Amino acid sequence: MPPSAAYRAATCHQDLGPDFYDIVQPARFPDLILRYRNQRWAEKVGLGSLTDEEWIDHFGRFTPLPENLDQPLALRYHGHQFRSYNPHLGDGRGFLFAQVRDAEDGRLLDLATKGSGQTPWSRHADGRLTLKGGVREILATEMLEALGVDTSKSFSLIETGEDLERGDEPSPTRSSVLVRLSHSHIRIGTFQRFLYLNEPHNIRKLLDYSVRTYMPEIWHDDEAARAIAFLEEVCRRVARMGAQWMAAGFVHGVLNTDNINITGESFDYGSWRFLPSYDPAFTAAYFDETGLYAFGRQPDALLWNLYRLAECLLPLAPQASLEQALATFEPALHREFPATITRRLGLQSKGVEQDGALAKAVWTFLHESKAPFEQTFFDWYGGALSTERAKKSPSSAIYDQASFEPVQHALSTFEPTPGIRFDHPYFAREKPCTMLIEEVEALWAPIAAEDNWSSLKTKLGDIRNMAEAYVSAFD
Numbered sequence: 347m348p349p350s351a352a353y354r355a356a357t358c359h360q361d362l363g364p365d366f367y368d369i370v371q372p373a374r375f376p377d378l379i380l381r382y383r384n385q386r387w388a389e390k391v392g393l394g395s396l397t398d399e400e401w402i403d404h405f406g407r408f409t410p411l412p413e414n415l416d417q418p419l420a421l422r423y424h425g426h427q428f429r430s431y432n433p434h435l436g437d438g439r440g441f442l443f444a445q446v447r448d449a450e451d452g453r454l455l456d457l458a459t460k461g462s463g464q465t466p467w468s469r470h471a472d473g474r475l476t477l478k479g480g481v482r483e484i485l486a487t488e489m490l491e492a493l494g495v496d497t498s499k500s501f502s503l504i505e506t507g508e509d510l511e512r513g514d515e516p517s518p519t520r521s522s523v524l525v526r527l528s529h530s531h532i533r534i535g536t537f538q539r540f541l542y543l544n545e546p547h548n549i550r551k552l553l554d555y556s557v558r559t560y561m562p563e564i565w566h567d568d569e570a571a572r573a574i575a576f577l578e579e580v581c582r583r584v585a586r587m588g589a590q591w592m593a594a595g596f597v598h599g600v601l602n603t604d605n606i607n608i609t610g611e612s613f614d615y616g617s618w619r620f621l622p623s624y625d626p627a628f629t630a631a632y633f634d635e636t637g638l639y640a641f642g643r644q645p646d647a648l649l650w651n652l653y654r655l656a657e658c659l660l661p662l663a664p665q666a667s668l669e670q671a672l673a674t675f676e677p678a679l680h681r682e683f684p685a686t687i688t689r690r691l692g693l694q695s696k697g698v699e700q701d702g703a704l705a706k707a708v709w710t711f712l713h714e715s716k717a718p719f720e721q722t723f724f725d726w727y728g729g730a731l732s733t734e735r736a737k738k739s740p741s742s743a744i745y746d747q748a749s750f751e752p753v754q755h756a757l758s759t760f761e762p763t764p765g766i767r768f769d770h771p772y773f774a775r776e777k778p779c780t781m782l783i784e785e786v787e788a789l790w791a792p793i794a795a796e797d798n799w800s801s802l803k804t805k806l807g808d809i810r811n812m813a814e815a816y817v818s819a820f821d
């Protein structure tokens with residue numbers, strides 16, 4: 347079936363040329379069972395009218411989309427993993443399948459895979475994704491999107507009928523192929539590879555492509571000025587992403603340079619977790635033994651990664667100017683974080699200073715009281731207007747403590763965001779929708795035990811309901 351009018355083929359990445367990718371073949375799977383189809387986003391990119399059969403054909407067998415990439419491209423990149431440089435990375439179990447446009451704002455979006463078979467970058471691994479890994483990525487992306495975080499979307503999940511061996515799941519375990527929709531897959535590690543290979547002409551090419559495609563408004567004809575403006579822009583976007591994670595109580599888990607997108611869109615969810623209560627030392631990945639990527643260390647980890655991007659630009663711009671560009675990260679974070687907290691609370695910004703005072707009060711309270719993280723934002727959505735509602739909360743006794751007084755005071759100086767859906771049925775509940783690790787495990791258990799997907803479906807509905815309730819705060 348031809349795609350709908352909204353579909354616009356846009357195969358830009360291949361214009362970069364063969365130094366940037368390898369043409370690969372998708373795996374042939376013994377079975378293809380559609381488990382998740384993101385209809386909302388399919389419609390936004392003009393693919394909403396595909397039948398399920400056609401969907402499986404494109405996102406399970408990888409029959410090319412009309413007027414799009416003829417063959418999948420495994421992208422080349424390197425990266426620092428837990429601060430050690432690894433020149434053997436690259437799309438080892440994924441590829442870029444197609445590029446499409448967001449019908450609303452025209453952004454270029456990638457349809458890229460995880461678990462679609464081996465590539466030259468698989469090293470000795472199988473190129474596959476476990477079904478549980480796919481389900482976890484869906485849960486992370488749905489939840490983050492609902493909480494107002496700029497994230498990649500899970501687009502499709504198809505179970506593929508293979509048995510996989512994994513050290514971190516009871517094995518054999520079921521297999522899947524995920525398609526994700528993402529605003530670029532150009533990572534800091536994509537730049538790092540050309541620094542390592544000493545190919546400044548390709549750094550230049552990648553810089554120009556990135557600016558033209560993802561941030562044309564900062565284009566400068568002078569190359570050094572362009573490199574500096576690019577670094578500043580990536581710092582700003584990554585700072586915003588970090589602020590959004592912190593305000594959402596989210597721990598990404600693996601902040602290696604190959605997992606940081608130059609567009610500042612959060613992506614690649616393996617070992618993520620949400621905080622039960624504020625804890626800067628809270629760590630998501632079981633293999634993060636030193637807590638390098640713990641909740642409270644995420645901003646530092648992001649800045650460390652941005653330094654690695656700056657190094658890649660040294661052939662193009664003076665070091666002192668790149669350092670100045672890096673220095674914009676912290677102020678950007680300090681601007682974005684209070685604004686994000688204010689938005690999460692459904693309140694109208696009162697500028698950096700007053701938003702900052704509110705964010706500080708909330709953060710100090712969460713730290714001292716150990717109140718349930720998400721519950722606090724839920725209870726005080728709309729600010730002082732929620733005083734009566736918060737009395738019915740399971741956390742109400744905590745709000746009577748002295749540590750809450752500064753929050754109460756700060757809240758009383760803010761007005762709710764005009765048009766927030768404060769009366770949405772979501773806010774009539776006692777407890778918010780959360781995604782703590784034990785909930786993730788409980789959602790997976792019936793799928794593993796009896797192929798029962800009903801709890802997952804209910805949860806996804808619950809998350810959408812939350813997203814609808816919050817949407818006006820994040821517009």
Ligand code: AMP
Nearest residue numbers: 435436437438439468471472473474614
């Ligand atoms: P990730 O942890 O998903 O960001 O992956 C880090 C690197 O390991 C990337 O280069 C992946 O492509 C590669 N990788 C992870 N798991 C597999 C696998 N099962 N097969 C092939 N490559 C993999």
Ligand code: MG
Nearest residue numbers: 602604605614
């Ligand atoms: Mg990765």
